[in-house]
Amino acid sequence: xxxxxxxxxxxxxxxxxxxxxxxxxxxxxxxxxxxxxxxxxxxxxxxxxxxxxxxxxxxxxxxxxxxxxxxxxxxxxxxxxxxxxxxxxxxxxxxxxxxxxxxxxxxxxxxxxxxxxxxxxxxxxxxxxxxxxxxxxxxxxxxxxxxxxxxxxxxxxxxxxxxxxxxxxxxxxxxxxxxxxxxxxxxxxxxxxxxxxxxxxxxxxxxxxxxxxxxxxxxxxxxxxxxxxxxxxxxxxxxxxxxxxxxxxxxxxxxxxxxxxxxxx
Amino acid sequence: xxxxxxxxxxxxxxxxxxxxxxxxxxxxxxxxxxxxxxxxxxxxxxxxxxxxxxxxxxxxxxxxxxxxxxxxxxxxxxxxxxxxxxxxxxxxxxxxxxxxxxxxxxxxxxxxxxxxxxxxxxxxxxxxxxxxxxxxxxxxxxxxxxxxxxxxxxxxxxxxxxxxxxxxxxxxxxxxxxxxxxxxxxxxxxxxxxxxxxxxxxxxxxxxxxxxxxxxxxxxxxxxxxxxxxxxxxxxxxxxxxxxxxxxxxxxxxxxxxxxxxxxxxxxxxxxxxxxxxxxxxxxxxxxxxxxxxxxxxxxxxxxxxxxxxxxxxxxxxxxxxxxxxxxxxxxxxxxxxxxxxxxxxxxxxxxxxxxxxxxxxxxxxxxxxxxxxxxxxxxxxxxxxxxxxxxxxxxxxxxxxxxxxxxxxxxxxxxxxxxxxxxxxxxxxxxxxxxxxxxxxxxxxxxxxxxxxx
Ligand SMILES: Nc1ncnc2c1ncn2[C@@H]1O[C@H](COP(=O)(O)OP(=O)(O)O)[C@@H](O)[C@H]1O
Ligand SMILES: [Mg+2]
Numbered sequence: 135x136x137x138x139x140x141x142x143x144x145x146x147x148x149x150x151x152x153x154x155x156x157x158x159x160x161x162x163x164x165x166x167x168x169x170x171x172x173x174x175x176x177x178x179x180x181x182x183x184x185x186x187x188x189x190x191x192x193x194x195x196x197x198x199x200x201x202x203x204x205x206x207x208x209x210x211x212x213x214x215x216x217x218x219x220x221x222x223x224x225x226x227x228x229x230x231x232x233x234x235x236x237x238x239x240x241x242x243x244x245x246x247x248x249x250x251x252x253x254x255x256x257x258x259x260x261x262x263x264x265x266x267x268x269x270x271x272x273x274x275x276x277x278x279x280x281x282x283x284x285x286x287x288x289x290x291x292x293x294x295x296x297x298x299x300x301x302x303x304x305x306x307x308x309x310x311x312x313x314x315x316x317x318x319x320x321x322x323x324x325x326x327x328x329x330x331x332x333x334x335x336x337x338x339x340x341x342x343x344x345x346x347x348x349x350x351x352x353x354x355x356x357x358x359x360x361x362x363x364x365x366x367x368x369x370x371x372x373x374x375x376x377x378x379x380x381x382x383x384x385x386x387x388x389x390x391x392x393x394x395x396x397x398x399x
Numbered sequence: 400x401x402x403x404x405x406x407x408x409x410x411x412x413x414x415x416x417x418x419x420x421x422x423x424x425x426x427x428x429x430x431x432x433x434x435x436x437x438x439x440x441x442x443x444x445x446x447x448x449x450x451x452x453x454x455x456x457x458x459x460x461x462x463x464x465x466x467x468x469x470x471x472x473x474x475x476x477x478x479x480x481x482x483x484x485x486x487x488x489x490x491x492x493x494x495x496x497x498x499x500x501x502x503x504x505x506x507x508x509x510x511x512x513x514x515x516x517x518x519x520x521x522x523x524x525x526x527x528x529x530x531x532x533x534x535x536x537x538x539x540x541x542x543x544x545x546x547x548x549x550x551x552x553x554x555x556x557x558x559x560x561x562x563x564x565x566x567x568x569x570x571x572x573x574x575x576x577x578x579x580x581x582x583x584x585x586x587x588x589x590x591x592x593x594x595x596x597x598x599x600x601x602x603x604x605x606x607x608x609x610x611x612x613x614x615x616x617x618x619x620x621x622x623x624x625x626x627x628x629x630x631x632x633x634x635x636x637x638x639x640x641x642x643x644x645x646x647x648x649x650x651x652x653x654x655x656x657x658x659x660x661x662x663x664x665x666x667x668x669x670x671x672x673x674x675x676x677x678x679x680x681x682x683x684x685x686x687x688x689x690x691x692x693x694x695x696x697x698x699x700x701x702x703x704x705x706x707x708x709x710x711x712x713x714x715x716x717x718x719x720x721x722x723x724x725x726x727x728x729x730x731x732x733x734x735x736x737x738x739x740x741x742x743x744x745x746x747x748x749x750x751x752x753x754x755x756x757x758x759x760x761x762x763x764x765x766x767x768x769x770x771x772x773x774x775x776x777x778x779x780x781x782x783x784x785x786x787x788x789x790x791x792x793x794x795x796x797x798x799x800x801x802x803x804x805x806x807x808x809x810x811x812x813x814x815x816x817x818x819x820x821x822x823x824x825x826x827x828x829x830x831x832x833x834x835x836x837x838x839x840x841x842x843x844x845x846x847x848x849x850x851x852x853x854x
Pocket of ligand 2: 190191192320350
């Protein structure tokens, strides 16, 4: 594959945040992810697209070691964030996950107040000294997640009482609150209606100024709308990775083209 | 109304005739519907049968048992003759103790006869001895206790309330009849006639008897004095201890098995064992308790502590199963969310999973305790069926090591005594037990309703 070429072009343009080399994932005997090499850039939205079951979520979950919680999963290869091997023995996944936040497919706020949802991460990581500082973190996170104005008067109400779109933005605020550098989002809009989707997409667009955002999506329109880089996965392999505009207009690989034009999927 | 709408609604257009009419049922549909209504009927019959069995059961228990809460009670003036009750006249406690219940019996008998004469109640055909036999043996003991506690009563005339004997009580409740009295050496028809006159006078009546709930058990000769006090204390101690022991054990075992244990052959084996233990007959736990806690560890027999240990072992599997179900019912998305912001496994469990599973755990525990409360067989084996006439001490003064009985065991031991008066009390004890079970189950339901969460 000519991944190498693309990567070199990118390096000259922007800093690299995450590098993955030769990543293999097995679920028991099943080889779910085959030899994935990719470089994810700072302050960029990277979209993972591909047919269902091709390993997008699996790869995403390698980046914050959420696969550790799956007993039968085995990860091989080398994944580095800012040059540090995240699978090194000395790395505590708990610390890694504060640095690499995650937003899930279905909005999953804790059944606690809006305030407590956002404050939970900073609390367990000891990021705030005192109530005032915690209040500040909560407000800033909710502002960055474009939710502050809607909830500022009812921070004590339950997070599960919000609408689906608000819940998802609350989950984004919760992820932002631990001060991450990378945000992973696994199909964050697939459970939302079109209006909520538009709001979240707008938010993602704003977020990439401060974070490296990696988003899995099954909607190619969404990938085209929000991302600067796109990676196409097929049957556990990374088929093609490059600028979003190139992938959608002039893909190199025939499989990418088939998928874009709707023949695979 | 109809005119107005029909005026606005355009007429249905003509269409082609249907190939098969929707207005007629096909044979297949008819058969299917018939099967459905037959199935419904079976269900209704089944429910009716179980409801009527339940109703018959409750009706028997209540018709037999409600009377246990009321007792034939004398209420008459007693002159506490100081010369008889304190012969030395110095009100010294230990000297007054020398007058035994026999002395008080004589005093009561004399006072009763005086009262009968004063009220002009005819005693024809009844000897003085037979009149004395009206008064329960418990009554003089109670009077004696009263006087010794408060010697200032001596010399006064007080309105005293005391129980009548079991036969008279039975007569007022319809258990003893004139027919049965003819065949009974303990009671005569003439005595029953006198009882009738006493009731007319108001001297003798059925009164609510708190003693049934508070008194300890009593000997075969005076069923009227027996009560559930010791049994209730014993049951309460046991439930307290079971709750204290079973919750931490059950919850930590469940958390470990659900959240931390690797899935391998060992945990599979443990899993199978827990399910099997839940099905082990309770008497087996009694034998286990006898062997381990009494014969080996030398804990005192009949003590609530041993009972509670046995019941803990017995309810533990049930509680582990309920707790694991409650933990498993917490959606994985909550765990993902907590992991995703960097919570450790412990934090996920203690900050999120346990609080969400708590109502389920509590409900399971209450239901487990309720089944332990009604458990009899294992307690028989560890000696809790003994006759215990003294209250155990307070829970902090080692009361859990004192001999006690339990509610279901009391039901069993009263039901196996000869005097029919105990059968009535046995049914009364069942009512008390059912009331406690009902309260616990309602509590469980309320908890579940109140804290049930929807995600
Ligand atoms: N926990 C798991 N256990 C076993 N197999 C899994 C697990 N998660 C995912 N897989 C398998 O790995 C493959 C990739 O899954 P996934 O990464 O979820 O795909 P995608 O997100 O692209 O739809 C699928 O074939 C799926 O069946
Ligand atoms: Mg997926």
